[in-house]
Amino acid sequence: MGFILRWLAALGLIAATYNPTPWNYTAWVDRTWPDQMPLAVLLGLLLFVGYVIYLRATLRSIGPFGMGLVIAVFAALIWVLVDFGLIRLDNPGANTWLAIFALSLVLGIGLSWSLVRRKLSGQADVDDVDE
Template sequence: MDILIRWLAAFLLLAATYNPTDFNYIRWALGNHEAQLSVVVLLGLLLTVGYIIFLRATLRSIGLFGMILIAAIFAALIWVLYDLGLLSLENPGVQTWLGILALSIVLGVGLSWSIVRRRLSGQADVDDVDA
């Protein structure tokens, strides 16, 4: 359940920033930056903090190679679904949602890797601790 919550948080962060609908930060900020600049900046900073937390944890846990590997596995899955005729990529909205899904999986796995590793190996990760 913890892994699902972390993935969902990553998905919501990415989808809140940009998605193919009109309900996202980028489109809202572009339309309201003159009238509500302070709110645009505040929300932009909050989203930036979210990205820093997710990216830092992901880079520390699985690294750049792990991120690329997870993205490649997701891309191969999309390729297989496309080749089997189970997925159409002609709609740009579907492509955008797939991109959001792929990135959220990478970030969700990165944030959850310690849990997965502990369950698979029985070994716990320990962060740097000042003595």
């Protein structure tokens, strides 16, 4: 359940920043920038803090190679699904949602990986504090 919550939070963070609907931060800022500049800056900084937390944890736990590996596995899965005719890539909105989903998986796995590694190996990370 912990991984699902971390992944859903990552999905929410990325989808709140940008998605193909008009309900996202970038579209809202584009529409309301002159009138809502202070609120837009505040919300942008809050999103930035979320990205810093997720990216820092992901880079520390799986690193750039692990991030690339997760993306490669997801890309291969999409390739297989396209090859079997289960999905099509001619819809730009669906492609955007696939990218959002893939990036949220990378961040969710990155935030959860230390916990998974500790449960699998029984070894704590060096920077773990007693719990």
